[in-house]
Amino acid sequence: VITQVPVTRFRLLETLRQFACDKLRQQGVYPRLAAQFADYCHRQAEQSQLDWYRLPTKQWRARYGSILNDLRSVLQHTLTEGANPAKGLDILQAMTPFWIEYSLYHECQRHIYPLLSEARLQGVLTLHQRMDLSAAAGKASTWAKGPTPETRSTWQTALSLAEQLDDNEIRLQAYYGLWLYYLRTGKLDLSLHHAQSMCTLAQAINDTNALATGLRILGVSWHFLGQHALGRDYLQQSLERFAIDGSDHVFRFGLDQETAGEAFLSRVLWVQGEYKTAKQIAWRAVKKAARLQHICSLCCALAEGACMTAALDRNPRWVRKAALWLIELAEKHDLYFWKTYGELFLHWAEQFSQPNIKQTMLFRSLRGMGLDWQYSPLLSEMDSRLSQQTLHENWCTPELMRLSVIHLPICAQRQQLELALNKAYQQQAYGWALRIVCSLATLLIEIGERVVAKQLITEVLSHIDDSQHSTDIRNALELCARLGG
Incomplete structure (x- = not known):
């Protein structure tokens, strides 16, 4: 019995649930009841998706968090076991809020990528379903895998279909996803282009939340291009908008944009020589993300804010503290990108004290992920041969x-x-x-x-x-x- 919610709920233990299902099968009524339950879960999933855009996060989680295991069970029955693929696809299409709220991106990939590649389902998926599932897969791959070719192709598919179907929400999501992909792979002009496209669309449709997010990523792009003063201006504009307007729908683009903005602002401040303020803002972002209880947001605040500013400040003890926390969170939730990024900081801290340590496996993982070697100056510190490669203008060019x-x-x-x-x-x-x-x-x-x-x-x-x-x-x-x- 669950009573710490607005409505008292009763949940069966798995053994009791399985026993009941076996009895229903013996009586010959299980297929009918399973179909009815799938219909019920479909309605719940669709309503949860609608409510995700209007309810505060805490209220949405209280109302719908308890149905996640039911949705998983129905997906297993309808999709994996093949009882009703069409129904399973409808439910899966509506489950994006659950993947984002609980940072279940590895699970999301496990369900969606086979559907996008299986020939038997090519004729089953509608264009809208393919668009929604591609966007969900792109978001999942962004955080679970990093900037792989697969990440780019799914976002590009989502954007193409969104333009074809005139779906502004998916266009905004795809601009964001492609911005981040190109940022991580070092194609900074393309990254800037997608950030500008997001801002332009958000202004055109008067979407204040998307515009604040667009200004945030525009600021990050200018920072990465070495235009730190301009980047700081856009980041501060974004944070001012979030402070004034606020938003109950904070994870719309995969993580809390306000804490992400503060994390990247802390980097800019350090580069501009404001060391003390940089550290304060970095850890303020970490504390806020922890209060939100959102894993991907906390990983971002730890990596891009706390770990980075501590490393820039040559403080291996604080780097180690933040990196271990980051790695623990990422491993628990199968977020490979954040795990590998955390290992970069941890190994840097180790090598800072013991310069002879080699990081062959780490560098192999980063290359396999597709991360640009100039994304972080720590890579060149750990392997001086990297700094001999041709530089492109970016945020750490002077240090390289x-x-x-x-x-x-x-x-x-x-x-x-x-x-x-x-x-x-x-x-x-x-x-x-x-x-x-x-x-x-x-x-x-x-x-x-x-x-x-x-x-x-x-x-x-x-x-x-x-x-x-x-x-x-x-x-x-x-x-x-x-x-x-």
Whole structure:
């Protein structure tokens, strides 16, 4: 008996349920009752989908969370066992809210991908069903697998069908999915294009929630393109809209957009030299995501906010703390992308203390996933050979240029570091500038140019907050002390 809900519910233990089903089969009434139960679950699933767009998350979960196992049972009977594939497809089409609310993306893939590829079902699926299932599969693959070719193809199919059927909701979802795919694979211009398309459509149909989300992803795109001030402006616009308008439908695009916005804003702030505020916002996003009890949102806040800002701040202890939490959550919910991303941070923290550790398996997993090597500068820190590849302009280009000097002769290192410093100033990336100038000043001290070294450090420090806990600031101050100031 479940009484902690608005309506008291009675649930059978699985053994008792199986016993009852066997008795019904013996009496010859099971097929009829199973069909009636499938009809009931179909109505419930469709109503839950409608209510997902209008009810607050907490209320929706209280009302429909208890039917998830019933829906699973009916899918097993109608689809897997083949009792009524058409009915099973109708139910599956309406189950997207359950996959998103409970981050059940691995389960979603297990049901949907076979349907999209099985020849026997090609004539059964309507265009609307194929569109909805492709969008659900794309969303699931985004978080469960990462930026694989399969992820791109399912989102592209969903977008093509949405344009053909004039379905604005799926178009918005597909723009979001393709934005994230191209962001992770390093095709930043295409990523920006899809973010802009989402904003344009949201404005055209006066969808305020989608517009706030569009501004959020537009800000992330500009940040990744090295336009940090512009990216920050869009992210703050987005967060202001969420704060004013609010939304009960917070997981519409797969995770809570406000916490995701704060996580990425924390990265931008660090790059701009606002270390203390960056850390505060990153952990504020983690705490909010934890209160929401939404796994994918919490994974995003931990990875893109807490882990990243701690790694940028050269704090392996905090990286390890956040990464272990991230990996535990991802493993429990079969979210392979977040698990592998968490392992990147964890292995970086280990290698930070023990530089001789090799990460062959991790790099193989990341390559198999399709993640761009410039998505995170930590990859080049862990394998300096990566920084020798051709760079495309992105958020960490100055740092990658700094890392590449290890393979240059001493005479060429100064020129490369000066180019990296100019790039950092061009991006207004004072966090990178401070790290670069520490490397450059060390080189200048060795060749006797102490005055120039001190001037460079002093200039960058004028753009940085006064957080004395930052490793880079401590390094800069130690260099100044060596130089007599």
